[in-house]
Amino acid sequence: ERDKYETNDVAGVVTGLAWTSVGGDILFIESIISKGKGLSITGNLGKVMKESATIAMEYIRANADEFCISQKLLDEYKVHIHVPEGATPKDGPSAGITMLTSLVSVFTQRKVKSKLAMTGEITLRGKVLPVGGIKEKILAAKRANIKELILCKDNEKDVLEIKDSYLKGLKFHYVSEMKEVIDIALTKQKVKNAKKF
Amino acid sequence: ERDKYETNDVAGVVTGLAWTSVGGDILFIESIISKGKGLSITGNLGKVMKESATIAMEYIRANADEFCISQKLLDEYKVHIHVPEGATPKDGPSAGITMLTSLVSVFTQRKVKSKLAMTGEITLRGKVLPVGGIKEKILAAKRANIKELILCKDNEKDVLEIKDSYLKGLKFHYVSEMKEVIDIALTKQKVKNAKKF
Amino acid sequence: ERDKYETNDVAGVVTGLAWTSVGGDILFIESIISKGKGLSITGNLGKVMKESATIAMEYIRANADEFCISQKLLDEYKVHIHVPEGATPKDGPSAGITMLTSLVSVFTQRKVKSKLAMTGEITLRGKVLPVGGIKEKILAAKRANIKELILCKDNEKDVLEIKDSYLKGLKFHYVSEMKEVIDIALTKQKVKNAKKF
Amino acid sequence: ERDKYETNDVAGVVTGLAWTSVGGDILFIESIISKGKGLSITGNLGKVMKESATIAMEYIRANADEFCISQKLLDEYKVHIHVPEGATPKDGPSAGITMLTSLVSVFTQRKVKSKLAMTGEITLRGKVLPVGGIKEKILAAKRANIKELILCKDNEKDVLEIKDSYLKGLKFHYVSEMKEVIDIALTKQKVKNAKKF
Amino acid sequence: ERDKYETNDVAGVVTGLAWTSVGGDILFIESIISKGKGLSITGNLGKVMKESATIAMEYIRANADEFCISQKLLDEYKVHIHVPEGATPKDGPSAGITMLTSLVSVFTQRKVKSKLAMTGEITLRGKVLPVGGIKEKILAAKRANIKELILCKDNEKDVLEIKDSYLKGLKFHYVSEMKEVIDIALTKQKVKNAKKF
Amino acid sequence: ERDKYETNDVAGVVTGLAWTSVGGDILFIESIISKGKGLSITGNLGKVMKESATIAMEYIRANADEFCISQKLLDEYKVHIHVPEGATPKDGPSAGITMLTSLVSVFTQRKVKSKLAMTGEITLRGKVLPVGGIKEKILAAKRANIKELILCKDNEKDVLEIKDSYLKGLKFHYVSEMKEVIDIALTKQKVKNAKKF
Numbered sequence A, B, C, D, E, F: 001e002r003d004k005y006e007t008n009d010v011a012g013v014v015t016g017l018a019w020t021s022v023g024g025d026i027l028f029i030e031s032i033i034s035k036g037k038g039l040s041i042t043g044n045l046g047k048v049m050k051e052s053a054t055i056a057m058e059y060i061r062a063n064a065d066e067f068c069i070s071q072k073l074l075d076e077y078k079v080h081i082h083v084p085e086g087a088t089p090k091d092g093p094s095a096g097i098t099m100l101t102s103l104v105s106v107f108t109q110r111k112v113k114s115k116l117a118m119t120g121e122i123t124l125r126g127k128v129l130p131v132g133g134i135k136e137k138i139l140a141a142k143r144a145n146i147k148e149l150i151l152c153k154d155n156e157k158d159v160l161e162i163k164d165s166y167l168k169g170l171k172f173h174y175v176s177e178m179k180e181v182i183d184i185a186l187t188k189q190k191v192k193n194a195k196k197f
């Protein structure tokens, strides 16, 4: 059964796109923080998807200024990243930008843009890399009531191969840099009942 | 051999519903706390079910205020979660809300509602997700002398497919949010001989 | 080769009952403590039997008052639990009450009742759960010169199915609560040369 | 799909050469540092490639003076090394000199020479060892717009077996010592927006 | 190739008996201590043999007085136990008394009796348990120039089944308690160049 | 492709002898130290070869005086041991004396004797044990331009079986004790640019 887009009321919850054996689907990356140390990851994830979470977290640590996150906050809070639904094994690097966005949102309490989904691998040099399954992911996004998508610039050619009628009602953002993802995905305003640090 | 509902005298003990190779059964999630640090989990559990315990605990850490649990209590106590019966391997995400309820009960010493069982996956954004095996679980609940059930709103359609005669004597609570689970499942009163913190 | 009952001179040594591929046998649960932190477990044990030791220890930590064990003692001593004989792999939850009794004995230095054996699973809510292999275990107990047995109330029906002549000379204690086990199994007196804490 | 050389704007990003089942390719070694302790490694790497990262890091620790890196910096910063692309498993010792260069670059913020790639195993005695797949790696380097290559002196004979026309436009540096790699690969100038320590 | 008895010049080196696929052999248990914490074990050992080392160490910790070993010494020194020869995998509980003797010797610097070998399982209640392969082990002991043997009392029956001519020149000590092993195996005198603590 | 002897300019680098599926070869054991704690080991090594490194390190810790290494140095420095070449899996106990020599050299900065190779298992009682593959190892040593060899006394018989013409130009040292290895292998002088502690 496929998921639908949900509201963006909670910081740290971002919509990604998955490519599974039964076609595409959306998935949610959820991050929460609490006083403590370390990074824990759940959601029946394989090694590569867990690595994406580590990469996203380390990138933020090394570039905290750029995201206006204080070193103190990173030092004093522990992060938990979860990807529902536990019964489904998940793997691969394509949730990278979704995880990065989720983490920046939870540490800044900035609101995620409404009806937005994304897919793309991240790197430590700040580049976004292309991923597979674009067609299936886009069909799933439409079905799930997504209106905007962030993809890697190098995935544009995959979109151009899809029939126009399938793309109707979808706005595409093609990016090369991880900074662009954050600029597009996170609004300037904080979520309601934002955590005070 | 199937289990029966037991009394709600002890904080931290909550009745869940399991779907096994031999049909449905009830199961108990048991939590205790003592001075110390960390979370330990036993009961012959698979990876996904252990992850549910981690998710529940991290959610409580990040939302301690909402459950009226002091940060100090979370910092100074260690938690042990156990799921009898050790001889039976158990897995899957469906004990999520039962684990959450168990943990909130043991940290608040609030009494669990009598003759209540529940099943549903939890998320870090506070939503309850639907789970499988609803029919088998409901039959097991009746057999075990359960009177009220908490299910995900998205599982209502599974209940509607069950013959009315099977549902007689059962009251259903359909929920979307994890907060609703706690409001329904935990009474305002503390257990007898409640721990003083 | 089957074991015989041994004396109860040493605190922390309790006789359990095992159900193996070659029939029933008694086994010994041995606990010792020394200055330090943590719980170590040996004896060629499987995952579930190791979990029993963890459950017993955590239950004691959370209910130390009830067993008249001081928090200070629990904080300052490390525990080692061993189950001879190393060449035989052992598993399952049925040594739970034996482990609990062993730990309470070693922390209180109370003497274990003479010629007593026991079998039953433990829970964090203080209940004793029934276990399998009752007939084989009872025959082994007789052979080993055991005179009294502690079993779960729910295992009484298994005993009633055994021919009376096999049960001659054995006294049965049926229990529901873990507290009852301790009351029956441990005498009021301390062992000779009891450790001073 | 094969990768292209990218710019050398970011410290800690160095171009290596990989030999895969579908021929040669370039790969990027990316290192970042942030306040903290330890070394984490991602990129779907096998045991030997992870060991290369450890060897490079330990070599730098033991020879910090030689690279003008202060002990204080090494003590106070944690390192994360990543090798995109997560979907591709990678292994082997041949990225050793690339990892060493990446780490020295990130700790000194020195700029990596433009359009340079390298391949070679490292040792704790400071020697560079030859590696396999030289022909495939060189073809991949050309395709990726690389202009200079660092190889082990002992790999020169593999280059001499390649047709001259394939080598046109490529400059080769043959090295025996790890120091030579750093001297060739890192410029004297720092990257723009270099981290201040 | 079979081993020969060696001299008892070094504290912590004790001769055991092994039963292998090619017959019996002697083996050496070697323990050393140095400032630090913890217990490390090498020698290509299986899980049960490693557990024997843990049991021996924990037994000594809990009964330090009995062996005249100060708590301070146990707190401040780390132990390493090794069983040559690394190329041969070894397992089983029968080196238990040999490990215990080795540890007591290294912590007291008491000299091990000359031309003595032993085999037997240990328990936390201080009993020695019988082991298998007695005939093969005794033949190996003779071949290795051993003159005295410590065995479990329950293994006496296995010795009685062996032809007298095979036993000529061997003196047997049958023990039930671990204390007896130490009394027989360790002389009152310290080794030459004994460590000063 | 087989390796050649290299110079002895660097402390901690010692030449060993390996017996592989394609015949004998020399190998290098490389150790470096830096401020910190612990022992890390790389080189695609199996369990037994890693254990050799642990044994060597623990032996040095327990006998630091004998090697004129201060306790302070051992406490304040971490050690990394590497065995090139990463692409080749390696295992077995025969590099023991080579690892011991490498560690003593790096901690004392004493120069290793020129054109020397060695092979032999180590023990905690200070004995050197014989190893296999002597003929293949000696042929490899000659090919690699080695002039002196350290072998276990018990391996002398293996050398005597080799045709004299194969042994021409090689000097053999047969040893029983680990101390003898160090006396032969390490010169009195320090390496050039020796580390100051």
Ligand SMILES: [Ca+2]
Pocket (backbone or CB within 6 Å): A001, A002, A003, A025, A026, A085
């Ligand atoms: Ca879904």
Ligand SMILES: [Ca+2]
Pocket (backbone or CB within 6 Å): A015, A016, A017, A018, A094, A095, A096, A098, A118, A119, A120
């Ligand atoms: Ca995604």
Ligand SMILES: [Ca+2]
Pocket (backbone or CB within 6 Å): B001, B002, B003, B025, B026, B085
């Ligand atoms: Ca059941």
Ligand SMILES: [Ca+2]
Pocket (backbone or CB within 6 Å): B015, B016, B017, B018, B094, B095, B096, B098, B118, B119, B120
């Ligand atoms: Ca449930």
Ligand SMILES: [Ca+2]
Pocket (backbone or CB within 6 Å): C001, C002, C003, C025, C026, C085
């Ligand atoms: Ca037995």
Ligand SMILES: [Ca+2]
Pocket (backbone or CB within 6 Å): C015, C016, C017, C018, C094, C095, C096, C098, C118, C119, C120
């Ligand atoms: Ca039992």
Ligand SMILES: [Ca+2]
Pocket (backbone or CB within 6 Å): D001, D002, D003, D025, D026, D085
């Ligand atoms: Ca590529």
Ligand SMILES: [Ca+2]
Pocket (backbone or CB within 6 Å): D015, D016, D017, D018, D094, D095, D096, D098, D118, D119, D120
């Ligand atoms: Ca490379």
Ligand SMILES: [Ca+2]
Pocket (backbone or CB within 6 Å): E001, E002, E003, E025, E026, E085
């Ligand atoms: Ca042998």
Ligand SMILES: [Ca+2]
Pocket (backbone or CB within 6 Å): E015, E016, E017, E018, E094, E095, E096, E098, E118, E119, E120
């Ligand atoms: Ca033995």
Ligand SMILES: [Ca+2]
Pocket (backbone or CB within 6 Å): F001, F002, F003, F025, F026, F085
């Ligand atoms: Ca080689």
Ligand SMILES: [Ca+2]
Pocket (backbone or CB within 6 Å): F015, F016, F017, F018, F094, F095, F096, F098, F118, F119, F120
């Ligand atoms: Ca060697």
